[in-house]
Amino acid sequence: MKKLFVLILFALSFSGKGYSETELPALGDSTSGLISLQQEQELGSLWLRQLRANQATIDDPLLITWFTDSIYQLVPFSELAVTDLQLVVVDSPQLNAFAVPGGIIGINYGLFLYTADEDELASVLSHELVHLSQRHFARQVEAAQRRNPIALATLLASIILIATDNPDAGFAGLVSSQAAAIQSQLAYSRDFEREADRLGMNILVQSGMDAHAMPEMFSSMMEANRYSSSALEFLMTHPLTPSRVSDAGNRAEQYPIRPRTRSFEFLALKLGAERRYQLKDNSAAEFRQRLENARGVDRDALLYQLADIALVQREPQKGMNYLQQVSAEYRQHPAMDALQAKLLAADNQVADATSLLRQKLLIHPQDLSLRETLSRILIDTNRPAEAIPLLKDLTAD
Template structure:
């Protein structure tokens, strides 16, 4: 089971890719490059991510995605990653889990925000996973496994994929594909865990985040496990927390510098509240909870929760009144202003929403959540050309974002640009691993009348790209 943990850990983390050096060359002092290059890890990770996007529900919340993406890159700046091409995937799953697949795929369940009570605790989980990636523990584990017996990475990644969508089925698949490991493999895994803890806490300190957040998060996980029954969360299956591990992390944290002031984050508090409402199985119950809380405590965060819950229940006047109760400083916060725009979008006040978001776009240019919501506002206002312009810019910064490609295909359809609709749909289907649907869209596009020579050349290239992706998704080593 420890081998499972390594692959999952070295297999746990979308955002804008960064250019890097030629990753085909072996890394100096990095013996794992002779086993699998960074470039091949990247190709394998991207192929795996396509299947994940098509198999597990993605969280469609631009504000939450933007927050997690910013936090990820803040931590990446203080990591030892040599290949900084990262791709964040946020899953619409209420469970405590996160994972980083070799090749820079960072996966975070929305439920992780429910488990962490402070931003530094959330950051500690991400820092730990980035450490697994930077130290290339996956490649090292691959080498160790090959010494003992034949190993198929495709089978392992397939098992991880199943676990992301269905934990019980995934663990059954993993148990079937990997037999019990020798004691040497178990020790090898524990060493990697200790290294990821150590480097993760060091990177937290360098990012001016309290390294004590990691043992604090471990303790919180251990405590929650006692109330989980016979089966703990997936994260704890792959990241076992013991008293000795907590003690070791506390000892390491005590040797690292801590921030002079306690870290507070309104971004985190607002995002976490959004997830509390989002994952509530009974929207009316969530609304009642925050309505009651605002009467008894009158805390700003409860008013924000009430506003988000009211929008979800289409009680727009209640949401508007709740937002007005927020302190003036809160109402200037970007996430609150975006929530005000979400209210207008939900009420189909397209022109009002467009105006609000245009102002935000001038203040926060190229912001992911602002552009996503502005594109929706333009589409609602039947201004598809403006939406297309926004989305074309967005997809350049976030080329693997399925929401951007989906919205772009809808806006192009609204604008009557049939060939471009097919092309955008091909890109969307490729990102979600739906190769047959992508090829079918290419066929449909070829049937459109009035194709230019440029259109035909683009379709030919798309077909070549689609077949290449199909081959990469079958790749194994």
């Protein structure tokens, strides 16, 4: 019943047609009385539990570390009242990102497939941060209440019944209030989207990234939607119109073009998304072909993925050969060290693997890749007592 409760409440909050600017309550008015920040936190926690129970998520340390670092590069410029965010990556090839009341930011791993660089992906994240900082959830509930308070009261009463001890009566009330006819469960109004675009670009620029990445990302979304339905998940909840694309382009022209960011982490994760959702069993052959012409950090990212594929295929020596070709700049990267340790353990060199990890943890004591890899190796070799402190730290993080 909790699942239905959360889905209906969020549907109530974000469904319906767009409102005019005059219908959107400004921050600081009765919105804060209708839904408090604490209530948003409670709703967000319920929603996140339901998501994790019903949708596969990805907790890869390199991905979570990159996501965390990327978000907190933007947060100082976001005007968020609460900056303790919860981040989630959904295991889906579809193009999507979302912000949920209570400080939850999520992306589909498939988002990497549609972004050429970190600036484009950051434009999506900055947009989502605005939905939280400007409390679009509470403001849209407020607008819905002012538009039709009787229907809202009926729906809320139905939700309470469903969540407690009379689900049949609650569902009957739901149908009578037409809440079952939900077509855009998390759809933001166009006014909120324009506000998120405008303030999101400010966040992007202040964090040192290229403003032009936002209209380019919009164009990529529209192009993807033209040829594939995979973009629909995002566009259904974030209505993208030609005027929004045009406005973003005009706004970006006010700023100089800045160099784009394509880090090792981003490139390795982008290749990982290709491998997971598109190339699959053909990944190794495709990456080896690309390796012939790759240079710099692109080559290192390919080598990392090829080494990981060799690990999965139980060819640790081949994997270590790939890692030996990584440039000096990234050979000591914690993710490379963690992968090397996995390869050593797979090659029955467990002592060398744990020694390497403990040595690297002295340099990078908080690194998730190193800590998770060491805990897994210790558990796999029947040394759970040594793994418990690491697991406690990982859980706390």
